[in-house]
Amino acid sequence: AxxxxxxxxxxxxxxxxxxxxxxxxxxxxxxxxxxxxxxxxxxxxxxxxxxxxxxxxxxxxxxxxxxxxxxxxxxxxxxxxxxxxxxxxxxxxxxxxxxxxxxxxxxxxxxxxxxxxFMITQCGYKAFPTEALTHQPISAALQVCRENNIAAEDVAQILVETTTRGADILSDPSKFAPKTKETADHSLPYVIAAAVADGNVLPDSFSDEKLVDPRIWDLLAKIKVKADPEIDALFPAVKRARVSITTVEGITHTAQVDYAKGSPQNPMSDEEIIAKFRANADGVVSKKRQDEIIAATWSFEQIDDLGEYMRTLVRD
Incomplete structure (x- = not known):
């Protein structure tokens, strides 16, 4: 459609x-x-x-x-x-x-x-446990911070430029004051704040403790999300996002990302996929079971009994 x-x-x-x-x-x-x-x-x-x-x-x-x-x-x-x-x-x-x-x-x-x-070859893996349209902004924010050694305490203002759709559904008023994990991982301001505060966005970025983290809430108040018609014109072939971080010294650093990590144009490595799995599986299945699941998944095409594979996925 x-x-x-x-x-x-x-x-x-x-x-x-x-x-x-x-x-x-x-x-x-x-x-x-x-x-x-x-x-x-x-x-x-x-x-x-x-x-x-x-x-x-x-x-x-x-x-x-x-x-x-x-x-x-x-x-x-x-x-x-x-x-x-x-x-x-x-x-x-x-x-x-x-x-x-x-x-x-x-x-x-x-x-x-x-x-x-086969369209499945155009599918991506989410590098972050967040709504898909947040991935380019997260990647851009992390790039700015890493390239310029910016910490949360250095930030005066963050401007996120994205699609009209992304700005609409991901930065409405409820997204600037998320109370639940489900709202937070679909909140563009929250995930940008978490990325800047902690240097990454991981499953535990949405724990009860993180949802009230004063460092994240301090950054939330400094974030502005803006829709860019030029970015709209590229969508969906290119899901561009631009993040500009202004420091307390008044210096602005900007990064633009068209293809987030995990997209077909910028795929995750096997090691990154395994690391993502372990981050999600920790506390649900043991390390030994994780190893078994990883081994079975990499040899999935040789599995004769799908039921046996599914049984390896049952939580401890």
Whole structure:
């Protein structure tokens, strides 16, 4: 779709509900008619409002896509047992294309170079445990601080220039006073403050202690977020962000980042991916289990029993 469904108020899990039954259907070895039924079942029953990630955020922010994926699995199971669903759930009367009429649907994009180019190669890994549009600003802020040896106490003002969409959803008033992890990791001011204060943004940047850290709150009051139409014109091919930090001495340092670490154009190394996994897994599974999961994941294509792999992921 052009623009994307997220840009017109729907969460991207709205599209997950059309994809997840196909993935589940492959796993269940459904035939073509059953696949169509599964997409119809899931696609006609689960739309996700963008409000799930707007304003003050809750646990539901983390659950939107999992529920859409669960819907696809249930739909595939129903189709396997002979349950039918609307066949023209995409292009038919009151289907997706007609109901979401404030975008231009381009189904030809899905068919272009089908079987030759695989869109999964354009997927990225998040280098930070935050909303995707915060990654370029975080990278730019870290670059400014590291290149100029700037500490939190040196900062007089921080200007973040980003897309209109990013400025809108990531820096509304609730994002300057986050009370929950879910709001904080979708708050552009908070993640920039955490990056400058601590030199990185990690899972524990959103602990109860960090949410009241006076160093972070002091920086929050010094941050301004500005939408830049020139950056909008580059989006989504380039997700540019610019961060300017003015020190108490009155010197301004600026960095611009087009491709954050973890994007296809600036991929994470295997070592960085492993470090990210361990940061998330610490306190959930033991170091020994982490090693087992890493080994199994790197040899995933040789695994014959998916159930055995899934059992390695059960928390201690």
């Amino acid at each position: 052009d623009p994307g469904v997220r840009e017109v108020g729907w969460h991207h899990a709205t599209l997950t509900q059309f994809v997840s039954p196909l993935v589940a259907g492959r796993m269940y070895d459904l035939d073509l008619d059953q696949m169509v039924a599964a997409v119809g079942i899931s696609g006609s029953s689960h739309f996700t409002l963008g409000g799930v990630v707007a304003g003050h955020l809750t646990n539901m922010k983390n659950t939107a896509d999992p529920l859409a994926s669960q819907a696809g699995v249930i739909a595939a199971m129903m189709a396997r047992e002979g349950y039918g669903g609307p066949v023209e759930v995409l292009e038919g009367k009151e289907g997706l294309f007609e109901v979401l009429s404030n975008v231009t649907w381009r189904p030809d994009w899905l068919l272009k170079n089908l079987g030759k180019e």
